[in-house]
Amino acid sequence: MPALIEARDLTKKYGSFVALDRANFTIQSGRIVGLIGPNGAGKTSALRAILGLTAYEGQLQVLGREPFRERALLMNDACFIADVAVMPSWMRVDQAIDFVAGVHPRFRRDRALGLLAKTQIAGKRRIRELSKGMKTQVHLALTMAIDARLLVLDEPTLGLDILARRGFYDALVDDYMDESRTILITTHQVEEVENLLTDVMFIDKGHIVLDCSVEEIATRYAAVAVTADHIDAARAEKPFYEHRTLGKTVLYFEQPRSEALARFGEVHTPSVSDLFVAKLSGGAQ
């Protein structure tokens, strides 16, 4: 089965600034992929290219289509929410539902109405009258009512309170996700999504610095909390990052020899967020 998204030497320049520098990555169907990177790393450029919102250099295929040339066709099978709430402020909620139902062949009105019924939002309200959280809820309800093969979420829960965020991610996994769908998600709140991701991609300065499944992290990376007396011996194993905390130093290793490392302290698999910090800070050394 061909990959859902395939990027070869994907490059995006803004004048002399290179936002994406010959990035290569592949995303398979049925995965929940987290695209994680600091501000200005190229996350948004990558998503914009995938969604056909920007021209780019290099090769990019999404659902077998060239996104920039075929955005309208691509949007039959892909949908997205980009950053903050961007619903048109003059629109009424029921107009938004009517419009999307009118132009989108895969929109399921009953599903959107069901999702909105769980909120306090009346159909006659205008988007501009809603709170930021409510705007996001309307947008999410519209998007999740589309039977799309690819869902792209860029900071989807920005402006939502903690209860609404939990509710959103629960609904995403329980009600929306199945083998036929793929979700690509970016967020600053790595801790919030790391339990639902199947794959992670780290992006830094326009380069993909890590692209692997969450299970693979356990075999490819290890972290050891080392006390001061073992520190020199542990450093001989060439950690790529050190982090000092509460009197202990945590060393991070790539392709670890776990038996060797066990001598220095307890070996554990780093969390996605810890690995992210280690990888991006360590990469500079």
Next chain:
Amino acid sequence: MSNYAWLIKREFWENRAIWVVPCIIGVLLILSALFGHIQFLDLNTPQQSRVVGQMTLSAFGATFFVVMSIYSTWYLLDCLYADRKDRSVLFWKSLPISDTTTVLSKLLVALIVIPLVYFVAADITTLLVAFVVSVRASAALGGAMWHADLWLQLQVLWLYVIVTTAIWFLPVSAWLMVISAWAKRAVMLWSILPPLALYLVERWFFGTHYVLTVLGHRLLGYGPQAFHSGADSSFWMTTTFNNDQITTPSSIWAMMDPGSFFSSPQTWIGAVIGAALVVGAIQLRLRRTEI
């Protein structure tokens, strides 16, 4: 319903002024007929009646048309700018509608849909005003506005004006859309600055004024291109009222000059430039998602 139908509906939702403004003009004209001072003219002959009817109907039509031109200009400058400004352009682009369809739907609204709304509003207004005048003043005066053939000629005139202005002003409309799709702010200023700069540069460096001639002809040349000049004396007709003589075109039919309009190279050169600018607006819409 097709995507175009939904996109046109969307423009009515977003820009309620499309129908609210002509309604307000209509209501104001009807109110002035209801409560205003109506000059009592003695209409004794059929010709007097026709001339008064023709003048009244033309004045009403012109009122609607002038307001419509101002509104359409604003609409074209705003239509590809507003959703970039409030960032909802990303919402629209998340739907399976191409940028070509979006841009063409907005052009269609500006050139055809808005004029048709004003056309219908003008018709309804003249009907109601004629009724009010008949009851308040004299049946003869009200009836003057309801010569069936005069009314029919006016319908044809409206349709002729809608079609010919759409073609003649296409380069202007498309230019406004290009600015609307491109500018980061001050769309009004940006729409005027480049032509003004071109004019000044040409004047300073070459001492010529081709730019001004071309632009002036486009902006002011519609009337002479689409209507008879009236050089031929049979075009005019003089009607005598008590002590006054009024000279008017002999009929609405006689005013229109489609032969000259559709055979003029100016018409079609402008249309081609307009089409190229529309393509430019689509290309900008594809690439510019943010302010």
